[in-house]
Amino acid sequence: MRSAPQDDLTTKARIRDTAIRLYARDGFAKTSLRAIATEAGVSPGLLIHHFGSAAGLREACDEQVLGVTTERASSKMRPGGLKHLMAEFNRNPEGYTLEMDYLRQALLEGTATSASLFQHLVELSESVIRSGIEDGTVRPFTDIRGVAVLTALTSVGSLAFGPIAAKALGVEGDWQSVMQRIGGPGLELYTHGFYTTDAFLTAYREATSPDHDEPQEA
Amino acid sequence: MRSAPQDDLTTKARIRDTAIRLYARDGFAKTSLRAIATEAGVSPGLLIHHFGSAAGLREACDEQVLGVTTERASSKMRPGGLKHLMAEFNRNPEGYTLEMDYLRQALLEGTATSASLFQHLVELSESVIRSGIEDGTVRPFTDIRGVAVLTALTSVGSLAFGPIAAKALGVEGDWQSVMQRIGGPGLELYTHGFYTTDAFLTAYREATSPDHDEPQEA
DNA sequence: CCTTCCGTTGAACACGTGTTTAGTATCTTA
């Protein structure tokens, strides 16, 4: 047996990396083994020999991308929470495009991987909200889980449909520019709200619990 | 030539409707002509005979779904704006699931259709925001287009990833239940905001325009 | 040196896809 770390420059790793690149660029359904093999400069049979099957290759790519992403995220998260991560992302967005595009395609595909990914994002949002409520920077929402899911939906929506939104904004096709353009309005919305009145909210609350009148604040 | 309206009960229309159903349920890539033909009880060649090709069938389905959806939306929108539409949707969500699921798949597929769909949604959001600002119910945002794109992203995100979000919420798999669960938190967020302080917003504004200090309010 | 393993290739196979073609029944119309 050879030592594991120096294995990462072999042909097998090169195949995996080209597969990740093509998957991230064109999606999983539209990327064939032959396309990957041609791009990597090897024969189609070699992919099967190294990864067993197309599903095995896909699994290896998932593991790689999720591995480096969660490792990066957790290492960057430890000191200063989410802000350091976002700051680092804003500093060099290009360093994360490959993994982000891959996750985007996985999300759009809608398999079990994307479900667990979303689940993790919701848990992360919920913990951020709870700690924010504790130190008083976040409003004490009645349905914390619901808010967490809503923010997670906004996040994955921006990731998944960033390229489409870019056209609507007139910026370049990258979703990074969309994120930067959306940041300001999002913060404004999250600070001051959208409506100027609470008429809609009270109307909604009255409509949803019509039988017994309950006080507005818990 | 026969009159157009009575054509809608022929085998051709039945094929189109089953295609829409299967496309909405399983997505476009995973739905073959043979599956549609079997489900409709006809031979595969008949689909080609009626629609010319698989792309032609897809086109007919797009036209049908977009047609009835925009017609419904505009007819329901005329009297009372968005609220009547949402109220009607809340009254019977099942009546819209087929078209919504179809649009969801089209969105996830990421073709030109979904781009124009998103574009329309952004325009709609922007007009709603502008009229809201005019009558004073919506905050006068500095970047209206950005807020419109953000809300549109939240909408399509909820539509596209509703089934996944349902699992995270523990409700049934339908995205309608997610919508109903998200409505309350969303309204709360849009009324009172997310943060209790404007510290993050001011910090962001100072960080994005570092060279010259500008007043906080325009 | 010989053998044995491992990475690698090229050709082939089985399968599912969209599409074509020939042929048959059914319906319309003069």
Next chain:
DNA sequence: TAAGATACTAAACACGTGTTCAACGGAAGG
């Protein structure tokens, strides 16, 4: 009623896919 168009089917075709298999080369090890 006769003729012609139309609806429809069954079988086949061409193509792209994932996968298998026999073979070849070179490196490792006894």
